[in-house]
Amino acid sequence: MYSVEVEGNKWKEECGVYGVYSRSAEADVSGMTYLGLYALQHRGQESAGIAITDGAWMDVTRGMGLVNEVFRHQVPHMDNQYIAIGHVRYSTTGSSMLANTQPLMVNYSGGKISLAHNGNLTNATEIRRELEETGTIFQTTIDSEVFVNLIARSRKATVEEKISESLNKIEGAYCLTIMTENKLIGARDPQGFRPLCLGKIGDDTWILSSESCGLDVVGAEFVRDIEPGEMVVIDDDGVKSYKFAEPKLNMCVFEYIYFARPDSVLDGLSVHEARFEMGRVLARETNYKADIVISVPDSGNTAASGYAYESGIPYVEGLVKNRYIGRTFIQPTQKKRDTAVKLKLNAISSAVQGKSVVMIDDSIVRGTTSGKIVRMLRNAGAREIHMCISSPPIVYPCYYGIDTSVRKELIAATKSVEEICEYIGADSLHFLSLDGLKHCMRKLGPDHMCYACFDGGYPIEQKSASPAEHDKYVFEQRKK
Known part of the structure; x- marks a missing residue:
């Protein structure tokens, strides 16, 4: 798919x-x-x-x-x-x-x-x-x-x-x-x-x-x-x-970063344990001096708690999620997705006002939603926003069952980390290193994971590099 x-x-x-x-x-x-x-x-x-x-x-x-x-x-x-x-x-x-x-x-x-x-x-x-x-x-x-x-x-x-x-x-x-x-x-x-x-x-x-x-x-x-x-x-x-x-x-590896429920255990490794460790490694890699740690709910929650545990910075709820709104990707157009972000998340002004904030999320694909969340926190009075991502930059498409983009639409494939940081409007941006991610997978075995979206090392040889061969509507667009 x-x-x-x-x-x-x-x-x-x-x-x-x-x-x-x-x-x-x-x-x-x-x-x-x-x-x-x-x-x-x-x-x-x-x-x-x-x-x-x-x-x-x-x-x-x-x-x-x-x-x-x-x-x-x-x-x-x-x-x-x-x-x-x-x-x-x-x-x-x-x-x-x-x-x-x-x-x-x-x-x-x-x-x-x-x-x-x-x-x-x-x-x-x-x-x-x-x-x-x-x-x-x-x-x-x-x-x-x-x-x-x-x-x-x-x-x-x-x-x-x-x-x-x-x-x-x-x-x-x-x-x-x-x-x-x-x-x-x-x-x-x-x-x-x-x-x-x-x-x-x-x-x-x-x-x-x-x-x-x-x-x-x-x-x-x-x-x-x-x-x-x-x-x-x-x-x-x-x-x-x-x-x-x-x-x-x-x-x-994205099963552990984002897709699976945190209460699941996959191939002997707890998803919660892996995500908590990702947050701890992020804290060691960044060493930010901030007032609070917040997450982009819900997928960033466990990594944020790990970051707070390792850094000693208090973990507070800075963004509230409307539980009656499904994940924003189910909206078919970008305009509707933009509206869904506003419906889904809102900043808690009393928690972030005047604060230096470390915000944890699991990934950035295009970066548009990240930019909206950063602006939301600014409008709520946050003094500084340091964004941490519990995965490395996504540079390559996935061909193994994740809905993904052509490479030119992946922001990390066309912009440096500094350029992404400027694009989303954060004070700083840090992606978990690939070595740091592999450390979090050590109980399962880092060599037993697919990291192709980060390093292009596809486990199965891609016989066709043509986007048309992998298009979602490939069986609907063929010539009759």
């Missing part, structure tokens, strides 16, 4: 996937999936969907909007249902419309199958073109549909073999939950760009979730992370593991 549309200060999320398998008579698999998607709402706010099966019938309910909007009347239900998968989406390939919502559901010679995908397939254009030339019909303009067509066309004997063969033709980032009439299947790409974990309740209920917070909400026990290059198959015989590719772990 890829896009050229970016909100002024943040990269957009990717998607969230969820799945439940249970033979317990007390388990409500669709209800649990609903709760799981609610916990993963931060990963996608454009659409949501749930697919369910009772072993014979399969049905899917999808809609535009937040989870509680899509299912405001009723969560889908089926007598004797025992498998469900769910998806929350932010559109990064294909338009934001009902036809492109997930889970996808198809009928093929092997039966029925539903699929939900988080990530971005870097060779989807090439594969789709080959499939279309042999007569394959596509119903959507999303890269995820490539999966179901490859599975349906496979001549392998079992569904596990069909999926494994299909995955080995795909390049890029993907975490999948797949449902057949009698199996729940999860898969993670060999690089492990996106997270996926396994949980359980008792002895007969199994759960797949993009993040561990999706397990907590239903009272599930965390079992383990799905390994890169691994496919797990859950049926009445329990959980079976298949390695379809050699693992080459390159987890997206």
Whole structure:
């Protein structure tokens, strides 16, 4: 999933996937999936969907909007249902419309199958073109549909073999939950760009979730992370593991900087712990003398608390967030995004007036929102504003499931730190160093992370440098 549309200060999320398998008579698999998607709402706010099966019938309910909007009347239900998968989406390939919502559901010679995908397939254009030339019909303009067509066309004997063969033709980032009439299947790409974990309740209920917070909400026990290059198959015989590719772990470091919920644990590393350490390292790298530390809520909160802890400068609430406004990137135009910033944040004058302020945020993409926040604090009476960013400058686009910009629109690709500081109107600006960020990842292993957006070291060779090949609407703009 890829896009050229970016909100002024943040990269957009990717998607969230969820799945439940249970033979317990007390388990409500669709209800649990609903709760799981609610916990993963931060990963996608454009659409949501749930697919369910009772072993014979399969049905899917999808809609535009937040989870509680899509299912405001009723969560889908089926007598004797025992498998469900769910998806929350932010559109990064294909338009934001009902036809492109997930889970996808198809009928093929092997039966029925539903699929939900988080990530971005870097060779989807090439594969789709080959499939279309042999007569394959596509119903959507999303890269995820490539999966179901490859599975349906496979001549392998079992569904596990069909999926494994299909995955080995795909390049890029993907975490999948797949449902057949009698199996729940999860898969993670060999690089492990996106997270996926396994949980359980008792002895007969199994759960797949993009993040561990999706397990907590239903009272599930965390079992383990799905390994890169691994496919797990859950049926009445329990959980079976298949390695379809050699693992080459390159987890997206932005999962820890911004995307994941702070209460999640990904590949054994607490997101909260990583962000707190980022703040501590920022304090050591800057050593600013200031009166207060504030954050840009909510994504800067944990790093700001770490900065305050390390520096000894009090951490106070200097910006208040309107909890009823979604993340500003969901607005489709820049004018609406500007209005959303004003609706979403406001400065607390009594907290910042006359003060030298250290303000912590997680990233700067274009810098327009950062400039608005700095001006807001100036108007509220802040004497000095020292801005600290808990990530290095973003210089390169991402091709692995984050909604990003063409490189010329990334402010750090065209301006120096000093020029960015002047552009946003701060008194000083400091980005966390790449070495400092790697220090924060030391428990997981700094060599097991993807830092491509900072240093251009893409784990997968980019076969096409053409922006058109990675455009969000690549399947909608092709010549007929």
